[in-house]
Amino acid sequence: MTVPMTITEKILAAHSACDSVRPGQIVNAVIDLIVAHEVTTPPAVNMLAKMGISRVFDPSRVVVTPDHFVPNKDIQTAELTRQLRRWVEEQGIENYYELGDHGICHALIPERGHILPGQTAICGDSHTTTLGAFGAFATGVGSTDLAATLATGELWFKVPETMRFNVSGALPPGVYSKDLILYIISRIGVDGARYRAMEYHGSCIETLSMEARMTICNMAVEAGAKTGIIEADQTAVEYVRARSDKDFTVYVSDEDAEYAAALDIDASSLEPVVALPHLPSNGRFIGEVEPVSIDQAYIGSCTNARIEDLREAARILKGRRIARGVRAIVVPATSAIWRQALKEGLFEIFSEAGCVVSTATCGACLGGHMGVLGRRERCISTTNRNFVGRMGHPEAEVYLASPATVAASAVAGCITDPRVFLNADPMTVEAAPFQDDIHVGVS
Amino acid sequence: MGRLIRGRAHVFKRANINTDEIIPARYLTAHDEAELALHAMEDISRDFVSRVRPGDLIIAGGDFGCGSSREHAVWALRGAGIAAIVADTFARIFFRNALNNGFLAIECAGLAEITSDGDDIELDLDAGAVRNHTTGASRLFTPLTPFALELLEAGGLLPYVAQRRGVGSPNA
Structure with a gap:
């Protein structure tokens, strides 16, 4: 048997x-x-x-x-x-x-x-x-x-x-x-x-x-x-x-x-999820997440930087601008994905939106380079971990989310539901005004 | 053979002490134990390294060492002078890395709750018992399996493999 x-x-x-x-x-x-x-x-x-x-x-x-x-x-x-x-x-x-x-x-x-x-x-x-x-x-x-x-x-x-x-x-x-x-x-x-x-x-x-x-x-x-x-x-x-x-x-x-x-x-009952600092298990539906301001939006890592991820981010970023006070960094996961994104015109969309695009690297996901966070800086990221010190300074904060949520947040300047942008024409949705709270521009 | 280990406790009660806290990735450019040891636990306890004396023990909560696979976490703690870690539970890669280095990692639920920094702790590997000589309290733990003990006695996986010649096989 x-x-x-x-x-x-x-x-x-x-x-x-x-x-x-x-x-x-x-x-x-x-x-x-x-x-x-x-x-x-x-x-x-x-x-x-x-x-x-x-x-x-x-x-x-x-x-x-x-x-x-x-x-x-x-x-x-x-x-x-x-x-x-x-x-x-x-x-x-x-x-x-x-x-x-x-x-x-x-x-x-x-x-x-x-x-x-x-x-x-x-x-x-x-x-x-x-x-x-x-x-x-x-x-x-x-x-x-x-x-x-x-x-x-x-x-x-x-x-x-x-x-x-x-x-x-x-x-x-x-x-x-x-x-x-x-x-x-x-x-x-x-x-x-x-x-x-x-x-x-x-x-x-x-x-x-x-x-x-x-x-x-x-x-x-x-x-x-x-x-x-x-x-x-x-x-x-x-x-x-x-x-x-x-x-x-x-x-x-x-x-x-x-x-x-x-x-x-039941997947049909889900909403976008954001994991709050400092554990990947701190996930909340976006409706329960405070729209806190962000300093950096990071689209990269082995978790979410494949071509589909970049396309989803580009859907939201197309024709829009990253909010003032936010740095947006796009890091395709491999050289082949990088070339594919180039061919599809995604880099033009990212660049016109105000993002920088890097070559493939684990980079800032683990606080290595290419987007390391400073003291009390806040980042929304498509990566996998938001432990203390993961992306840089131990007092920095990392929020984990999908590429769409990260792109939407980059445009709004604060943590934002991507469906706001996905359901709307780029010309009719205005980004939220830049809010100068204590987490922005702290030296 | 009485396998006893005795040392001063450094207590980390919180669960999920992760490898980014044990040794931040910014130091992964090194793999020398002494160099890594300078930064052990620095993001959660600035003065940890200066407080540790050789032979001290870490007593921790659950899921100790979760996160990345970096063996640097084990090297940093051993390099700092830590002789063994007793935690409620360990994350699996950290536990494996510990044994593979001949570094003692014991799972004993609840010890962190009844231990304070500086307590005098004794581990009896054969009896599966831990005694807090400062408070008189004691706890039992499931003794390590014979295979784990053999790894520890050999000094880790590679010396074990070398001893056995049948490289890589725990049953060889």
């Missing part, structure tokens, strides 16, 4: 030569894809050197791009990327994406066809859960785990319990997958899925693009999850087939698989 399993359990069983696995069991799994960037990889490379391991187990399974602090922001980061580049050369790693071809790794990997349904993937980065959108088991690890995997091609895992999220109905206009995941995290808390897999199902999920699904899986880690995962359906298979000719296996959860918990959500 076969044991009913979830997708996550099936993938882990298949990769550890087990017929079946149960939550809590420790398995040693073959890792199909190892993603590496310049922050957490150099320490792993040093560890390997210290252990006398001179060769990566299988260079063809490794994909590398610098993303956090590119273009190099200072001498230290220049040295980190230099070490990364030298190691790529030494190891003969072919899948290396240099500046100009680079991107935030979690956005770059699917775009270049490196993740396939049914695979296992790790990266020294917590937002690796993004790749679960393709029906893969993908999770973030530290540098030691990265080193061990580079050395052996395998890594141990405790099989996680799975939580099931049944999302029915259609997202209303002006409400996006970012709002959905912020809503879910507000319901279960930043540790609501700790050690667990978050598995998303339902008619709403099935209608979402791969871009939108990636946003939902990306933020699984903000609920403490080990992985976020969605069954690879026709949409996912077509996306992958367009980018890879490799074989893969699609796993689906058994009807009678066991779940640790289940949550039913």
Whole structure:
């Protein structure tokens, strides 16, 4: 008799030569894809050197791009990327994406066809859960785990319990997958899925693009999850087939698989959500959020800087101007998205609205560069975390929202419902007047 | 074998102390423990580093170490002199990074509530007990699994792997 399993359990069983696995069991799994960037990889490379391991187990399974602090922001980061580049050369790693071809790794990997349904993937980065959108088991690890995997091609895992999220109905206009995941995290808390897999199902999920699904899986880690995962359906298979000719296996959860918990959500009842400082779980429907003034609007990161996100922001920014006193920064997630946005004329819209556009980088999302916040500055951002000090000064405030909400807020100068603009002709809606409250222009 | 660890407590009662607080990303350009240690916890406790003496313990609330996967968080705290962390619960990547570094992370619910800064705390790994010698209070915790203890005794995942030769496998 076969044991009913979830997708996550099936993938882990298949990769550890087990017929079946149960939550809590420790398995040693073959890792199909190892993603590496310049922050957490150099320490792993040093560890390997210290252990006398001179060769990566299988260079063809490794994909590398610098993303956090590119273009190099200072001498230290220049040295980190230099070490990364030298190691790529030494190891003969072919899948290396240099500046100009680079991107935030979690956005770059699917775009270049490196993740396939049914695979296992790790990266020294917590937002690796993004790749679960393709029906893969993908999770973030530290540098030691990265080193061990580079050395052996395998890594141990405790099989996680799975939580099931049944999302029915259609997202209303002006409400996006970012709002959905912020809503879910507000319901279960930043540790609501700790050690667990978050598995998303339902008619709403099935209608979402791969871009939108990636946003939902990306933020699984903000609920403490080990992985976020969605069954690879026709949409996912077509996306992958367009980018890879490799074989893969699609796993689906058994009807009678066991779940640790289940949550039913009616997407049609949702509104835009904003997560208030300083936790991603502080989500509120926009109607309950004070229209506080902002200093910066940031559209970027592995969470929400794919082409659809930029298009949604451009829909609102077209023919409008960023409010006085607001800096608006647009950071496409990859070089390919950057080129696509250029071709579609989105940069002209952003530029005419008063935004600046940067090359792909994790940048200010983690307070790295290209938009770091000063003392008591307030930013509305399409990123994933709003912890104390995340985007810069510990007294700065970060509000998390969808690209549409961020664009609308940039135009209004304060946190604003995007539906106000989406439902209106640009010529008939006036931006709110500039309000000089204590959070604007404080030195 | 009596595995006892005794040290002074630094208490962080709040839940969800995250990796951006433990070591802000602006310092991720380094990975030397001593250098990272200079900035451990600085965004929530300016004088934390100057108060820590080698062998001290952190006693914390739930979901300690949530957020990013940066192993720098473990290195910064160990570099600052922290010998072990006892929290209600740990975020999974932080916990894994701790064990992988041979750094002791114990889950013991409620200890932070009955501990004050400077209390004299003793952990008995074999008995699964923690005693507060300052107040006389004690708490039990689920002892670490044999695999976790082996990792700790080896000094972390890589030395463990090297010892076993069957690289990467906990069962090898």
